[in-house]
Amino acid sequence: MNVLFVCAGGMSSAIVVKALKEEGKKHGQDLHVHAIGSNEVAEEINNNWDVCMVAPQIRHRFKQINQQATEAGVPCEAIPPQAYTPMGGPLLYKTLNELVE
């Protein structure tokens, strides 16, 4: 599954990306996760992503990103703050799976 992460500069999500990948492995799922900054969404969103997840610290931009994702036909969801930590893998994985269903 291809997961697109959006945060302010693409830096902080990199840490959370690792947590999500490890959680995916535990469930025997190989996740391809890529973190980008919010101003790269327009260019990146059409490159074959299954889901788009938005970091909590830029939730004031969620509406705009959600619109771009919806136009591209990619389901989009905000990441809950409790999941946005190095130890938030399980919750993040759950959020992801709920989004895909």
Next chain:
Amino acid sequence: MSKFVNFLENNLSAPMARLSEQRHLLAVRDGVISSLPFIIVGSFFLIFAFPPLPESWAITQWAAEHAADILIPYRMTMFIMSLYVAFGIGYNLAKSYKVDPLSGAQIAVAALLLTITPSVVEELGFVLPMQYLGGHGLFVTIIVSIISVEIFRVCKQKRITIKLPEQVPSSVSRSFEALIPVAIVIFLMTLITVVMGVNLHHLVDKIAAPLVTAGDSLFGVLVPVFLITFFWSFGIHGVSVVGSVARPLWEVYLVNNSEAAANGAATLPHIAPETFYQWFIWIGGSGATLGLVIAMLLFARSKYMKNLGKTVIVPSLFNINEPVIFGMPIVLNPLLIIPFIVTPLITATLSYFVVSFGWITPTYIMPPWTLPAPIGAYLSTGGDWRAVVLVLVNITISVLIYLPFFRLYDKKMIAMEQDDSTNTVQN
């Protein structure tokens, strides 16, 4: 308490954060950010020209003799940053209107260049005064870039363009579509600069002068510092919101300081460029949370805090602290929000006085923000070892302020963990 927090979130932080998403602010923000690589790389040539080494060394003397040559890459990048910013604003604003971004960028550059009058110099011919393309020109750049792209997109949307038959290739027809708006912008700018003889840069400099002074005052430092941690207390990226408005001003300070340094000035004009905040205040990220993480590593007794301390220390050293802010969490957690807001206000005040007394060189070089603070502060001040001392003092202060609050929170966590374990035993 939670009612009060909800009230603040719904009536203050959320609307303000949305305000920063305004189309033109967003274009200015992305335009300025797009120029940062050139500022970062360009500013490093100032270190090469004035290396922080003993004056008696041969390499220092060689650099001093060749400073003008060494600084050429700096002059072509950071020194004329407004040219890069105009392109960036024009591009991003046009893109947000879904009109051709390249045309938008080019029109903005043309409008900026037409605010300057070239002069004729013997042997060289026409020469463009570069000073107006630097920090001094940034406000004019923002204004003319926005106006010219607005003209462009209004023409496009009202179809005031020259239409060519469909058989013409799209690249050709696109350049014809920009013909009328380009003509309007060029006539308008020529009218102002040449016919009326107005120097927009002098005019805007005068209007902006009070703002430039205010932003560099102690109050002008404490307000953004407070707002940034205030936004983060609700889990909103504070620098990204506040920076949308304040960053142009911060870059003006930085570029002015670097210009003075390149000219060999003894004192630099500004205290508070963005680098001041980055290296002296946001040590470990917004809220100076490296102090909190150190307190966590040294004194944590609960399992959760011990684990968290180990996982967040490395990103914290590189000023990435979302894992701390959301992991503790600090967000919507009154007990930790207090030191999170208070600590930076205190270290900011101290740093402001230390720099304004001339005990430390003001920052004028922009190292990448992910460097550990002592290294970043050292490079940013052109190699002033006293800046490293200030960073270490500020880290100590932040550990001391965070510690009592952290201990209280840690105790709560221990109590919760014990509750959990007794519950599981009973179940």
